[in-house]
Amino acid sequence: MPVGLSKEELDRIDYLVAARRKIKRGTTLFRNGEKFTSLYAIRTGFFKTCVASEDGRDQVTGFQMAGEVVGLDGIVNDHHTCDAVALEDAEVCVMPFDRIEELSREVNALQHHVHKIMSREIVREHGVMLLLGSMRAEERLATFLLNLVQRLHARGFSQSELILRMTREEIGSFLGLKLETVSRTFSRFVEEGIVEVKQRHVRILNTDALKDIVNPKAGC
Amino acid sequence: MPVGLSKEELDRIDYLVAARRKIKRGTTLFRNGEKFTSLYAIRTGFFKTCVASEDGRDQVTGFQMAGEVVGLDGIVNDHHTCDAVALEDAEVCVMPFDRIEELSREVNALQHHVHKIMSREIVREHGVMLLLGSMRAEERLATFLLNLVQRLHARGFSQSELILRMTREEIGSFLGLKLETVSRTFSRFVEEGIVEVKQRHVRILNTDALKDIVNPKAGC
DNA sequence: CGTAATGTTGAGCGCATTCAAGCCGGGTGG
């Protein structure tokens, strides 16, 4: 995770990982109400996190992929307040939080890294709030696609092609839209020649057009 | 902040506060793009934090009052990514973040406290995402009022009366609504006898009715 | 006291939702 550590420090970081755990597609890594013990670094696979309101509606709060950390919600009350569900078979590193705190006291780089991870999540959520609070359907979906493909590209995948690991309903929940609206908006993008969509396989034909939908300044 | 500390530890916590700073109403504590140096504990007053999209629209991400901490967004990139604006004359404790990290290594309770504050912010934002993603106007405003009054009550204020420190537009921005919709929804609550509203002064007449709007299970 | 900022209310509109029907693709069993 952090870089620029001594060999000794790196050895100690290994101590953080108590175990690896495999999660089958469709099952939960943790669930709302469960006792919080650990953070989880995703090694492989793809997750969604979601919170539920009292009356059953639920909201997807994010999609996480390899290299990202889930479980931060549990720290505050010693219990998780959301579900983390694997959208494909996955493997995670289990990092007991007391070990993280213990080692953070001795390895400054780790301490700062933990703070940055939490801060990054806060900033990410600010972006989602902006999306949910002020964007129209097309902007939301365009933002979503650009964000996904950018994260995948950072992991060595294509800049223009991606496979959605989630259903239209899950995308809709995340974006504050109904699944029909997600589907319709995809169709509109296809009509306009911006993307090709074949079920969950998406190919972005015109990245600039997507960026223009998100931020229509160049067009004016 | 944390409780159950030794006298010596408490003395050291004082060291965290490099200064106090007074912020006049309408001015910013920090602004998007500014260098991040410190977290700020609000002593008195009331703030909003807001992020801006490229094309000018902005989204209020939260309202903060005495005892709450702002500035967490800056840790990730060493620069702030949102504005913190005082909605009334305010005073904050300036806590340089390097001192926080330094002392966190030695005072376990402080370390854990910092982690909890960040986790709490993440969980709070999950709640906002649920609101923005799936609630209708009445539910949003009811949730907002209940949340505000609950936090004020925890600080010794009334359970049923509050003074809004923000405009209708700011409420709307936070809730993902236009100011007219906020105003109309207030009016509807008044018609139904749920609240009294005189400009920014709000008196809650029927808390249960508000709760019922948020979570309409009791009514079915 | 006058001006600007803030808040309320009305009318009409548009985008996303709701409800409904049908399609597609993958997996299973006869």
Added chain:
DNA sequence: CCACCCGGCTTGAATGCGCTCAACATTACG
């Protein structure tokens, strides 16, 4: 191998909630 089924997806038509635009009221403030 094909028929069938089921979950996920698409598309259409009608509805409605919140938005836009506009006029006016009220308050804050210099």
